[in-house]
Amino acid sequence: MIGIFLVTHGTLGESLIQCACHVLNKRPPQIVQLGLAAQDDPLDILPTARQMLGWADSGEGVLLLTDIYGATPCNVAAKLLEPGRVEGISGVNLPMLLRVLTYRDRDMTNLLQRAVSGGCDGVLHMKNG
Structure with missing residues (x-):
């Protein structure tokens, strides 16, 4: 099973995990999150991020999910990438996370495609009627 590691601003990662737990009615295995605060130095947090990567x-x-491309959490996550083994996607949202949790028993290439499509497909313009 491919591990999931969310690296996000503040408590976003834990909130997404809690929402997924609610939908799935259980906490999925091999999922960890690291929430970064404004005062966190990316170089200081990197050893912790590496340790947490090992937990997942x-x-x-491991699939790394982060919120905003180019922001500090994404930059920390980028330092952990190893093509084919540790991959990353930015723009995490709840539909993406649920899709990832559903397809994580597949190969990494398939999981990457499912994650991106899940995140995009979950963004819809709601209309009345």
Whole structure:
């Protein structure tokens, strides 16, 4: 099973995990999150991020999910990437996370495609009637 590691601003990652737990009625295994605060130095937090990456990895790889491309959490996550083994996607939202949790027993390439499509497909213009 591919591990999931959310690296986000503040408590967003834990909030997304809690929402997924509510929908799934359980806490999924091999999912961790690191919330960064404004005062966190990316170089100081990197050793902690590396340790947490190990917690999520059972040997089948880890998918890193982060909120805003180019922001500090994304920059920290980018330092952990290893193509094919540790992959990353920015723009995490709840539909993306739920899709990832549903398809994480597949290969990394398939999971990456499902994650992006889940995140995009979950954004809809709601109309009355």
